[in-house]
Amino acid sequence: MKRKGSLWSIIALIGCLSSVLLLTGFILGVTNVLHPGSVPFTEKPVASTPEVPVDNSKAEYRIVAIGDSLTRGTGDDTGKGYVRRTVEMLEKHKREAKLLNNLAINGLRADQLVTRLDEEHIGYSLKQANLVLLTIGGNDLFQGAQSEQLSSAQLNIEYLNKKADESISSLKQVLNKIRETNKDALIVFVGLYNPFSNVKEMSTVGSSVVERWNHAAKEFMNEDANMLMIPTQDLFEHNIDKYIAADHFHPNGTGYDAIATRIVQSLP
Amino acid sequence: MLALIHNETLKVLKKKRFYVILLILVVLIPVFTYAQMKIAQNSREKFDQDWRREITQQIADYQNTLGSDRIPEEWKTMRRIMIQQLQYYLDHDVNPNEPNGVTFTRTFMDNAVTLFIPLLIMAIASDIVSSERSTGTIKMLLTRPVRRWKILMSKWIVLMLFSGIIVLATALLSYLISGAVFGYGGWSFPLFSGFNLSGSDVHVESVHMMPSWLYLLMQCGLIWFSSLVVAALSFMVSVLVRSTAASIVTLMAVLIAGSILYNMASSWPTAKYLFMINLNLTSYLAGSPPPVEGMTLGFSLIVLAVWGVIALLIAFRVFTKQDMLN
Structure with a gap:
């Protein structure tokens, strides 16, 4: 008790x-x-920006991917996209590669990417990279083309050319901003392809505006020795049925594989 | 009165339920700790311990779901709020998931408030009166020269004492067990509170920083209040229902229904008057969006208090007036 x-x-x-x-x-x-x-x-909290830890000790690709749904990997059933496929292929070739961040956003346009690059946390990630993978522009030229295919405006070459010229200036800003953030990284820009090359009415018009865009992009990138453009229009032109996903816009797994192969071949 | 409370405490201890509760905690917390450790390992591999890059990726992933037409509008609102809060943590260079025992305890308590802790409370509360009736000892108790309300009052006080012990024991055990894996530090690590939500916008003017120990103390205090309301309701059911099993089942059903409703409440605003929807008081501290837009801490406290007081009134009224037949 x-x-x-x-x-x-x-x-x-x-x-x-x-x-x-x-x-x-x-x-x-x-x-x-x-x-x-x-x-x-x-x-009261105080805002503070941390120092960026850059690890140059190892000879490896430190990759940051940024851009639109292509970089995200939309259309690929495995979800890997060209970014992860590139990493895997590099590893298969006994080269070390690490994906730091995939910051791509579905449906992003070039002008939206310009503002996105101002965000501090995006810069934090970019600064750590020595290889930046980028796709942009598809939504600027063909936004809405999936849902209302072949509206008269989309077939109008002058209208499309005007759109291309507008967005090319955004692309220049994007490339300049990435270069400002990271002086030394190799910037790999994956060019546009014409997703409608198997649609009769759209084939010529689409290809011509895509070429105009790619040409302007290439011309601008030539000025910087550390920028690389990967063409895709030639890859896709006659393989559109093989490489395109069910949405008739994004590449499928095979298509992404082809893009990744090209990137790996072109990397120093 | 003190003798009565003494007597009731001994009864609770004798029934060994309290030890079962402690045992459940000791068994379950390592399971969660292990799961949390796996998640931490994964992020260490993928982001080499750079939490800023991990949060950046999390924000990008959330932003991607915003574009989808298939995602309900309420989820998008929630995601937008979370993006802005994560952004705030990034801007102030504070890791919201700093891995240590205190962070684990905080997360665990946040998740335990709606179902797990009420369950533990119920384990004690639900048979505190009904067991006396199913075993017949109620007659022995009531033949003593003590007023009936005093007997019930002593039971309620004991229940309150044990509610406090259970909440604190849960926090303490989860800290001690998870600390063995994640380390015992982190008491003074800063956290943010005071995010002001309106629609999908987050206003940060009133955000302030506080050390983790203070946050944890506030959190446990709020959980304790919810627990008392659950205790009061279980207490009432225990008076009304003869068998212990029936009273446990009744309350379990109500609580589980509540946790299902919680996710659907946004399309049925009247649900905000149910006590189950209001149990999650800690979400106001963290600044996560309430289940029904426009709910505030004050509102939830009033709803809970009304439910609790009514439950106690019914319990006392019935117990003092009822004929004890069997």
């Missing part, structure tokens, strides 16, 4: 103490939510 008695007093004591402690926590919690900042020990 003596033991029981002491056990009871211990339980009662713990119970009372925990209730008091929890009541304090409860009051503090409610005060904190209703009157933010009035609770002791709280302070």
